[in-house]
Amino acid sequence: MGELKLMKGNEALAEAIIRAGTDGYFGYPITPQSEVLEYLMASKPWETTGMVVLQAESEVASINMLYGGGGTGKKVVTSSSSPGISLMQEGLSYIAGAEIPILIVNVVRGGPGLGDIQPAQSDYFQSTKGGGHGDYRLIVLAPSSVQEMADFVPVAYDLAFKYRNPAMILSDGAIGQMMEKVEFFEPVPRLKDEEVKARYPWATNGKPVNGERRILTSLDLDPQKLEDHNHHIQEKYRKIEENEVRYEALQCDDADYILVAYGTSARVSLKSVKLLREKGIKVGLLRPITLWPFCTKKIRELVGQGVKGFLSVEMSAGQMVEDVRLAVNGKVKVEHFGRLGGMIHSPEEVVEALEQKIIGG
Amino acid sequence: MSNIAIKDIIKPENLVYQKTKLMTDKPLSYCPGCGHGTTHRLIMEVIEELGKEHESIGVAPVGCSVLAYEFMNVDMQEAAHGRAPALATAIKRLWPDHLVFTYQGDGDLAAIGTAETIHACNRGEKIVIIFINNGIYGMTGGQMAPTTLPGMKTSTSPYGRDVELMGHPLKITELVAQLPGTYYVTRQAVHTPSAVRKAKRAIKKAFQNQLDNAPGLSFVEVVSNCNSGWKMNPVDSNIWMEENMFPFYPLGDIKLEGRLVK
Numbered sequence: 001m002g003e004l005k006l007m008k009g010n011e012a013l014a015e016a017i018i019r020a021g022t023d024g025y026f027g028y029p030i031t032p033q034s035e036v037l038e039y040l041m042a043s044k045p046w047e048t049t050g051m052v053v054l055q056a057e058s059e060v061a062s063i064n065m066l067y068g069g070g071g072t073g074k075k076v077v078t079s080s081s082s083p084g085i086s087l088m089q090e091g092l093s094y095i096a097g098a099e100i101p102i103l104i105v106n107v108v109r110g111g112p113g114l115g116d117i118q119p120a121q122s123d124y125f126q127s128t129k130g131g132g133h134g135d136y137r138l139i140v141l142a143p144s145s146v147q148e149m150a151d152f153v154p155v156a157y158d159l160a161f162k163y164r165n166p167a168m169i170l171s172d173g174a175i176g177q178m179m180e181k182v183e184f185f186e187p188v189p190r191l192k193d194e195e196v197k198a199r200y201p202w203a204t205n206g207k208p209v210n211g212e213r214r215i216l217t218s219l220d221l222d223p224q225k226l227e228d229h230n231h232h233i234q235e236k237y238r239k240i241e242e243n244e245v246r247y248e249a250l251q252c253d254d255a256d257y258i259l260v261a262y263g264t265s266a267r268v269s270l271k272s273v274k275l276l277r278e279k280g281i282k283v284g285l286l287r288p289i290t291l292w293p294f295c296t297k298k299i300r301e302l303v304g305q306g307v308k309g310f311l312s313v314e315m316s317a318g319q320m321v322e323d324v325r326l327a328v329n330g331k332v333k334v335e336h337f338g339r340l341g342g343m344i345h346s347p348e349e350v351v352e353a354l355e356q357k358i359i360g361g
Numbered sequence: 362m363s364n365i366a367i368k369d370i371i372k373p374e375n376l377v378y379q380k381t382k383l384m385t386d387k388p389l390s391y392c393p394g395c396g397h398g399t400t401h402r403l404i405m406e407v408i409e410e411l412g413k414e415h416e417s418i419g420v421a422p423v424g425c426s427v428l429a430y431e432f433m434n435v436d437m438q439e440a441a442h443g444r445a446p447a448l449a450t451a452i453k454r455l456w457p458d459h460l461v462f463t464y465q466g467d468g469d470l471a472a473i474g475t476a477e478t479i480h481a482c483n484r485g486e487k488i489v490i491i492f493i494n495n496g497i498y499g500m501t502g503g504q505m506a507p508t509t510l511p512g513m514k515t516s517t518s519p520y521g522r523d524v525e526l527m528g529h530p531l532k533i534t535e536l537v538a539q540l541p542g543t544y545y546v547t548r549q550a551v552h553t554p555s556a557v558r559k560a561k562r563a564i565k566k567a568f569q570n571q572l573d574n575a576p577g578l579s580f581v582e583v584v585s586n587c588n589s590g591w592k593m594n595p596v597d598s599n600i601w602m603e604e605n606m607f608p609f610y611p612l613g614d615i616k617l618e619g620r621l622v623k
Contacts, residue, residue: 024451052455057476060477061476061480064447065450067451068447205456206416207415214437219427
């Protein structure tokens, strides 16, 4: 077992970014995730691994730096919080269209607008349904602990490069700010330039001596070619939906009711499951880890297994509940419970919501 | 003399000029008479002459030259409107031994991408920016640009640019020359053989600075005609450019080796 450290989620993320063999971090300060850039600047990884760290002039610049750097086959990442992620939507759309693997981290805060700096989960739609213009998806991983803030970095990179698609770690202000113990994976060395060239022949890092030059673009003025390209991207998404769904099902085997929750909401809901079980109500927790692709099949299995109702617990006005409803498809009751604007529900509030909206409703 | 066939004339030893192999054979999408094609060729000739065909990465903009990557036969990325300097920043920092350049028009570089331009210049990114200034949005059909001259008619300033109403043209090249991060800033044109030769020397100097790891960014503005957007024939547009654009955007070096000229 490796050394255990006590760290903030944002710091664990930053340390994991260095250890995952990242070539470049480009970011702009915003609460509640500024510790990421601060930790990286204080660590000076350019002196150890050779990783580039740059504070950009805006989130617009950060995401476009990821387009440029990721487009050369290098491992690049940015992090921000909700308003900054909104600014990145243009770049994400271009990155998805040009099929560039990059990693983006959203430590979500309350919205809309400037909102506040407290934890929220109200960016679910933006993260899982595209966010910018055009038909595209991000691969979205939702950590629910400081440990997962670290562990999901290499997982997200692997998925991004496997599918040539942007990947997102969707966290929240609570997980970013809270301190927990974390055990780090062994550092992965950065790829050498020659390894990058050999591994990613699509990357634009200098025309091969015995080959054609490469172009990365999301533009195709011929609508038939653009339709073909969009079909190609959609086929890729179907493969991701088939192969990359991740979730955690706790006490679901004998459950009559299921709480569906991710991130901070899942931590709270776990306590609610305990309280409900103590009252003799058979409740399980389904924690989606990939928010896209979503655990639709697992939910259908649970319906088939005899689950009588689902409560989607979210720090939002009800966003993931729509995906739960699509999966359940009207067969049993699905309701939403959540606090808004940076407020976090208590385990007791969740218990009450299940009793009133699902069991008694 | 009349017995000499074309094949007797076209021989390697008689060759005085040929298209660089770093321009593709694809027909240019630019209007006949416009300066884009010539500027493309100069950049590609410079990269070929420097022997950096395999170590060059270019970034194309949004605007008339949105398809620059179709014509420039090196590795290329297509940026969102105005964002090319951000892409180039990361490319250069991750591949410091490569030649990295952006190719941008006035709307791209001096309006929507002003922040990216100024901050890349101010950070002293060791890249080359080639800036085509024709004072108009050509691709979208001739709207007012940040560099449209006072009084100049465009489709969104149909009675002429009224600076009281629409603001002033932006001399962004003079502006970036003030920043400590720029190393070489120059303004050129490509409308006469002499101007083309000078512009090529300037572009070569800019790329040579990058090869020499000079401390800062090299910025080459090329003032160009836009005969279609200006609604003139190519000859008249070049005369109009000399009489109207050059007094406002004077040609010549503005900053050399990190120092302002004059």
